[in-house]
Amino acid sequence: MWLLLTPPAVVLAAVDFAVMRLPDVLTLPMGAASLALLGVAAALPEHGGSWTTAGLGALVLSGGYFVLFLINPNGMAFGDVKLAVALGAVLGWYGWGILLLGTFAGFVFAAVYGGWLVAVRKAGRRTAIAFGPFLLGGTFAGLLLGAYAA
Incomplete structure (x- = not known):
């Protein structure tokens, strides 16, 4: 499943860096596909997570x-909200701890990058x-830890 979601994730990261926009044509199918593929994985024997x-x-x-x-539309765009459906599903598969870890890692990655940009003026x-891109990077970090723990 992760291999199927990686190409659109890479394209989303590149597009967001280039034009600061996450296109619906990728985020919406990615959310639906992640939930559907995890449903299939949950039906398999000895799966490593929970579809619920x-x-x-x-x-x-x-x-x-x-x-x-809603609090600050300039700080968090709606494309990030739509992307979070897929990311929350894949992180949630491994449990709440991995969901929190992957989410936190994304914010840390963004803060480090923003701090670096400020430092170099x-x-x-x-x-x-x-x-x-930082949401996706944090999710990837959380997934690696979640898969390793499972």
Whole structure:
């Protein structure tokens, strides 16, 4: 499943860095595909996760990002909210701890990058950066740890 979701994730990261936009043509099918593929994986014997937690993870993560979007639309774009459906599902598959770890890692990656941009004077404190690549990077870090733990 992860191999099927990796190509659109790489394209989303590149597009978001280039134009600061996450296109619906990739984020929406990625969310649906992640939930469907995890449903198939849950039907297999000796699967390493929980489809219920994956579905709840998708709802919780996208809901949390939606609240951030409502609070500050300039800080969290709606494309990030839609991407969070897929990311919450794949992280939630391994449990709540991995969901929190992957989410936190994405914020840390973005903070380190933003801090570096400020340090080298390529950006100011209010400069917008593309957040999608860091969400994807944090998810990847969480998935590696989750798969290793399972």
